[in-house]
Amino acid sequence: GAVVSQHPSRVICKSGTSVKIECRSLDFQATTMFWYRQFPKQSLMLMATSNEGSKATYEQGVEKDKFLINHASLTLSTLTVTSAHPEDSSFYICSAQGAGGGEQYFGPGTRLTVT
Amino acid sequence: DAKTTQPPSMDCAEGRAANLPCNHSTISGNEYVYWYRQIHSQGPQYIIHGLKNNETNEMASLIITEDRKSSTLILPHATLRDTAVYYCIVTKGGNKLVFGAGTILRVKS
Numbered sequence: 001g002a003v004v005s006q007h008p009s010r011v012i013c014k015s016g017t018s019v020k021i022e023c024r025s026l027d028f029q030a031t032t033m034f035w036y037r038q039f040p041k042q043s044l045m046l047m048a049t050s051n052e053g054s055k056a057t058y059e060q061g062v063e064k065d066k067f068l069i070n071h072a073s074l075t076l077s078t079l080t081v082t083s084a085h086p087e088d089s090s091f092y093i094c095s096a097q098g099a100g101g102g103e104q105y106f107g108p109g110t111r112l113t114v115t
Numbered sequence: 116d117a118k119t120t121q122p123p124s125m126d127c128a129e130g131r132a133a134n135l136p137c138n139h140s141t142i143s144g145n146e147y148v149y150w151y152r153q154i155h156s157q158g159p160q161y162i163i164h165g166l167k168n169n170e171t172n173e174m175a176s177l178i179i180t181e182d183r184k185s186s187t188l189i190l191p192h193a194t195l196r197d198t199a200v201y202y203c204i205v206t207k208g209g210n211k212l213v214f215g216a217g218t219i220l221r222v223k224s
Contacts, residue, residue, distance in 0.1 A: 004158075006158075032209075034211060034212075036214075043202075043214040043215060043216055043217065044153075044159065044214040045214075046211055046212070046213070046214075049211055091156075093158045093159070095158075095159075095212075097209065100209075101208045101209025101210075102164070102208055102209065103149065103161045103164060104161065104212060105161060106151075106158035106159045106160065106161075107158050108157055108158045109156070109157065109158045111156075
């Protein structure tokens with residue numbers, strides 16, 4: 001199957017700082033990328049959908065000014081958590097989908113801890 | 116997208132087939148059934164998907180009933196590494212995925 005990577009895998013930051021998470025599709029062109037968040041013992045919650053070269057579409061309740069998403073190329077999307085707070089501590093996961101739609105391929109996730 | 120109902124947990128003996136059911140009684144004609152799994156602290160892994168016909172790949176088989184209101188994911192010879200949360204998701208092709216609680220499958224030796 002297709003390979004999606006995320007960097008970093010784990011990050012600890014101080015409250016008030018910003019953190020950038022990268023999501024890369026390594027062996028295919030991802031026209032659409034998705035960002036999810038998962039709190040402990042809960043399921044994945046979709047945060048936003050991004051198409052290459054377009055603005056991201058955010059799910060209800062997700063602050064677009066706090067979670068900045070950039071999808072500048074067919075292989076890279078970034079999520080920046082701005083002015084992070086302890087309640088933003090979570091497991092952030094991206095997925096990528098090719099031009100034909102169909103299955104999404106997920107990255108390994110990024111564990112964010114805000115102190 | 117149609118909602119799905121899965122049992123919260125199941126146990127399976129190592130080496131035996133694991134049969135995971137999913138109900139999706141409100142599925143519409145152009146919606147697919149997708150299965151993903153998530154091993155602890157990892158990103159989800161795509162397993163298989165289908166529209167009407169049964170499907171098989173190297174990981175699993177997907178059996179969809181004729182009325183498409185339910186399906187079963189079959190892992191033919193479960194191993195300890197198959198212990199994970201399994202998600203059944205119904206969606207139109209290319210649409211976003213809405214994850215429910217899934218089924219926790221515990222494979223035991």
